[in-house]
Amino acid sequence: MFSLAAFLFINLFALFFGGMVLIRDKKLKSNRLFFIWVILIVSWITLNFFEEEEYLGLAIREILLRSDFSIAIIGAGILLLFVLNFPKKTTQLKRDLLILTPSFILAFASLTDLLLYNVRITNQGTIIFAENFGFYLYGLLLIGYFAFSIIILTKKFKISKPPLRGQIKSILIGLSFSLIIGTVTNLFLQNILSVDVFRFGMYSLIFFIAGTAYAVLKYEFLRIRFLVVEFLLLGILATLLAQVLVAEGLVEALVSLISFVAMLVLGFTLIRSTYKETEQRKQLEVLTRKLEASNKKLKELDQTKTTFLSVASHQLRTPLAIAKGYLTTLERGMLGKLAPKQLKAVETLSKSNNEPVALVNELLDLSRIESGRLVAEVTDVDLLPVIDEIFEYWQPKAAEKKLKFVWNRPKGKLMVKADPDRVKEVVKNFIDNGVKYTEKGKVAVSAGQDEQGAYFRVTDSGYGMTKEDLSHLFEKFASGSASKKVKITSGFGLFVVKNIVEAMGGSVTGQSAGPGQGSTFEARFKPGK
Numbered sequence: 001m002f003s004l005a006a007f008l009f010i011n012l013f014a015l016f017f018g019g020m021v022l023i024r025d026k027k028l029k030s031n032r033l034f035f036i037w038v039i040l041i042v043s044w045i046t047l048n049f050f051e052e053e054e055y056l057g058l059a060i061r062e063i064l065l066r067s068d069f070s071i072a073i074i075g076a077g078i079l080l081l082f083v084l085n086f087p088k089k090t091t092q093l094k095r096d097l098l099i100l101t102p103s104f105i106l107a108f109a110s111l112t113d114l115l116l117y118n119v120r121i122t123n124q125g126t127i128i129f130a131e132n133f134g135f136y137l138y139g140l141l142l143i144g145y146f147a148f149s150i151i152i153l154t155k156k157f158k159i160s161k162p163p164l165r166g167q168i169k170s171i172l173i174g175l176s177f178s179l180i181i182g183t184v185t186n187l188f189l190q191n192i193l194s195v196d197v198f199r200f201g202m203y204s205l206i207f208f209i210a211g212t213a214y215a216v217l218k219y220e221f222l223r224i225r226f227l228v229v230e231f232l233l234l235g236i237l238a239t240l241l242a243q244v245l246v247a248e249g250l251v252e253a254l255v256s257l258i259s260f261v262a263m264l265v266l267g268f269t270l271i272r273s274t275y276k277e278t279e280q281r282k283q284l285e286v287l288t289r290k291l292e293a294s295n296k297k298l299k300e301l302d303q304t305k306t307t308f309l310s311v312a313s314h315q316l317r318t319p320l321a322i323a324k325g326y327l328t329t330l331e332r333g334m335l336g337k338l339a340p341k342q343l344k345a346v347e348t349l350s351k352s353n354n355e356p357v358a359l360v361n362e363l364l365d366l367s368r369i370e371s372g373r374l375v376a377e378v379t380d381v382d383l384l385p386v387i388d389e390i391f392e393y394w395q396p397k398a399a400e401k402k403l404k405f406v407w408n409r410p411k412g413k414l415m416v417k418a419d420p421d422r423v424k425e426v427v428k429n430f431i432d433n434g435v436k437y438t439e440k441g442k443v444a445v446s447a448g449q450d451e452q453g454a455y456f457r458v459t460d461s462g463y464g465m466t467k468e469d470l471s472h473l474f475e476k477f478a479s480g481s482a483s484k485k486v487k488i489t490s491g492f493g494l495f496v497v498k499n500i501v502e503a504m505g506g507s508v509t510g511q512s513a514g515p516g517q518g519s520t521f522e523a524r525f526k527p528g529k
Contacts, residue, residue, distance in 0.1 A: 007049045009238035010206055011042050017213035029089040033082040034212055040075040041209070044068055054125040061127050062119045069110040073138060076145035077103035079175075083149040086156075086171070086215075087164060102141055109134045146179045167215035174211020178204050237263055376419040376503040380528035383414045383423065383447055383456060390427045391445055398435050404442040405435070414447055415528030416454045422500045423525075426508075429497045430458040430521045437519070438462030453506075454527050459520045465512035473510045474498040497523075 018038030051064035077100045114134035157168045181204035247253035327350040398405035434443040441461030512519040
């Protein structure tokens with residue numbers, strides 16, 4: 001029973017993987033040759049198995065024995081053709097016939113006494129024979145086929161590159177194990193070994209079948225989980241089929257047959273689902289690799305953009321600073337008193353120059369943030385004088401728009417932990433936005449200290465913000481719905497401010513009741529001494 005189950009298991013194993021290789025790509029000559037080889041091997045194993053069954057007569061067992069030798073030599077020729085054509089077709093029909101002709105001649109000779117004669121059965125029930133001169137030619141050709149197969153695979157292995165190199169390696173290892181065990185057992189030890197040991201020798205071809213399937217199917221079918229499932233399933237199927245064959249009654253045979261069919265359907269469904277899962281995982285791995293490559297490229301582009309911003313900003317900053325210096329000099333009359341119209345033109349130019357200067361400074365801060373070079377030298381700073389300076393600067397602009405511009409200044413000092421230069425950017429940005437985004441009404445500036453720490457706050461009655469605006473408020477290049485109503489807006493001012501304040505250990509928030517209902521921006525700082 002065990003020997004029969006093992007025999008059925010090996011055949012099911014071979015047919016399954018041979019079929020999977022063929023289905024993988026029927027157009028490949030190597031796949032078709034491998035499937036033909038598997039069919040021949042299954043036939044050879046079957047002949048070997050039954051030629052040792054004592055209940056068969058000598059005449060039948062002799063036919064099986066001779067057929068076994070006949071199929072084996074043809075299988076060896078097909079093996080060489082497979083190796084020559086793996087992974088791509090390299091032989092034509094004429095060359096195939098030239099390679100196979102000697103095997104067909106000796107296959108025919110195996111059916112006559114030219115190869116073996118005096119076939120008989122020993123007292124132990126084992127079939128034995130005497131070798132004729134053709135037997136030695138047979139052995140040389142068989143070894144030659146196998147030797148050339150190994151040599152060709154070895155050469156292909158040496159000149160190939162991954163992943164083909166790994167595929168050839170798996171075939172080479174499997175073939176070597178199978179040939180060493182199978183050839184020695186079948187060709188030289190058939191008349192010496194017991195039936196059970198001899199049969200397990202011929203089963204060694206499982207190594208080559210598994211190695212080749214592993215290679216042709218590109219590693220995906222022999223993952224550990226699938227391998228365990230496959231072996232368990234084939235083992236169960238082989239056992240059930242063996243029970244059918246050795247059943248003593250019709251009912252027992254029918255039950256075993258129904259169980260076999262049910263397990264076959266269940267197993268096919270399981271294997272199919274595992275295959276689909278493997279294919280999906282493979283596709284996911286491909287997509288993951290593509291995503292990683294895209295992310296890498298995006299990072300490179302982002303770094304290039306950051307570098308460009310830094311270089312461009314530094315290049316722009318110099319001429320703008322020079323222009324600002326000369327305009328200030330002209331405004332103050334240090335190069336001579338200007339006529340009223342000239343002075344007005346210079347003042348207009350000076351105001352216009354301030355906007356690109358502020359934009360360049362924001363660009364520089366943005367590049368520092370993205371490259372991780374933003375540094376805040378935190379110290380104790382009185383926040384009120386900073387607000388005084390910025391508020392005074394924006395008073396003319398607010399008056400020009402006829403806004404109620406209020407600075408609710410507390411008494412004394414408001415010491416905070418901040419970078420003296422950076423905190424000016426924060427105050428300037430909040431007040432600038434308040435005036436810029438308010439066409440009528442009020443902009444109120446306030447500061448103070450409560451239980452949560454020191455704060456600076458700007459409240460306006462301007463355009464306000466939508467919920468969508470609020471959800472992206474401090475993101476890079478986020479443009480609110482009101483930005484279309486403002487002539488100049490970079491879209492990253494609040495992003496820069498948020499990073500500056502957080503670098504100083506504080507936090508920022510923005511609130512709005514909705515469009516047309518104004519906004520409130522607040523920066524929190526750690527209290528200073």
